[in-house]
Amino acid sequence: MTISPPDMPFPSPPDYAPFKAGPFRLSMGLMPLDLTDWIEPDTQCAVELKEKERLLTERHDEVFAALPEAAPGSAEALALLVEHLPSQFPEVYKRNGHRLDNLATGQRWEIHASPLHPLDLAGRLVQEDLCLMQRQTHTQVYHLVGASLCFPTRWRLADKIGKPLNTIHAPIPGYAEQLATIMDKFFDRLKVEKPVWRLNWSLMDDPTLFQPTGHGRTGTNTDITPENAGDTLWLRMERQTLRRLPRTHDILFTIRVYVRPLAQLAAQPDRATQLAAVLRALPPSMRRYKSLPPFMEAVLTWLDRAAGKKRF
Numbered sequence: 001m002t003i004s005p006p007d008m009p010f011p012s013p014p015d016y017a018p019f020k021a022g023p024f025r026l027s028m029g030l031m032p033l034d035l036t037d038w039i040e041p042d043t044q045c046a047v048e049l050k051e052k053e054r055l056l057t058e059r060h061d062e063v064f065a066a067l068p069e070a071a072p073g074s075a076e077a078l079a080l081l082v083e084h085l086p087s088q089f090p091e092v093y094k095r096n097g098h099r100l101d102n103l104a105t106g107q108r109w110e111i112h113a114s115p116l117h118p119l120d121l122a123g124r125l126v127q128e129d130l131c132l133m134q135r136q137t138h139t140q141v142y143h144l145v146g147a148s149l150c151f152p153t154r155w156r157l158a159d160k161i162g163k164p165l166n167t168i169h170a171p172i173p174g175y176a177e178q179l180a181t182i183m184d185k186f187f188d189r190l191k192v193e194k195p196v197w198r199l200n201w202s203l204m205d206d207p208t209l210f211q212p213t214g215h216g217r218t219g220t221n222t223d224i225t226p227e228n229a230g231d232t233l234w235l236r237m238e239r240q241t242l243r244r245l246p247r248t249h250d251i252l253f254t255i256r257v258y259v260r261p262l263a264q265l266a267a268q269p270d271r272a273t274q275l276a277a278v279l280r281a282l283p284p285s286m287r288r289y290k291s292l293p294p295f296m297e298a299v300l301t302w303l304d305r306a307a308g309k310k311r312f
């Protein structure tokens, strides 16, 4: 039996708004995570898992990578998901011995007899992308040792695999000075029983989930105007979780991508006000990093109108 999308017992995607008022500050922005909320399936589950299957078939090496040392942590991550999903979402995920059925997609997984790498299989079970971080003795910091990354927000897995956190984040203006040290300390001290989550946001002119490039755009995109910005731009938000795995002590980083048309903010004037304030507070280096310059003026005018400060 396969459940059709309208009957899927998952909620609609949550309405996240990761915009903080006030001066710009690079921050970790971590919040405690209740592990019952670790994974966040929604009505897009079947569509997004199908897209993952397509990417993993057509361009496997771009969306999956695992170093040999990722094997134990990957197996642990898979085992945790196989335990978690049927207990949290019993209408969709059914466990039968070593078999796991996903009734939303009609997929059936033989967990122990699968030819797939355990992290690859784990990534096909959930909408989240999965990144495995491991502390390396030669550097004494955490490195990316494996990932199932179908929906990257402007980064290439091949550029980051094997790299430490600070190299991974090197393109971010201010990271080295403001975040590198506290991040390394945080990763060292993260406790099994204290998982965390955070939100990230981007504004993009393309709603495609798989976006491995696109930082640092400049110039002006004359196709995006104050009149059509709501229909030509998308808010892309990432809900990220971090948990230390109890057995291997590796850290699993999950990334769930939500893409919303900017036009939704036309009905949410407070959100439009907040986003306009956040955009105006961004330093030029961060505007460039996020590829905002091509449509910055257009989107600010559109947001001011949505906020009710100007007429459409």
Ligand code: HEM
Residues within 6 Å of the ligand: 026, 027, 028, 029, 030, 131, 133, 144, 154, 155, 160, 168, 169, 171, 172, 183, 186, 200, 201, 202, 215, 242, 253, 290
């Ligand atoms: C406490 C945890 C973390 C924090 C606070 C954090 C913070 C950030 C921030 C502020 C950005 C810039 C995003 C933007 O504003 O557009 C970013 C980007 C990024 N983060 Fe993290 N991050 C965390 C964990 C991780 C982990 C575990 C990975 C491992 C894969 C990772 C990989 C990336 C990548 C690949 C980018 C894009 C970098 C690029 O542009 O090349 N992050 N992160």
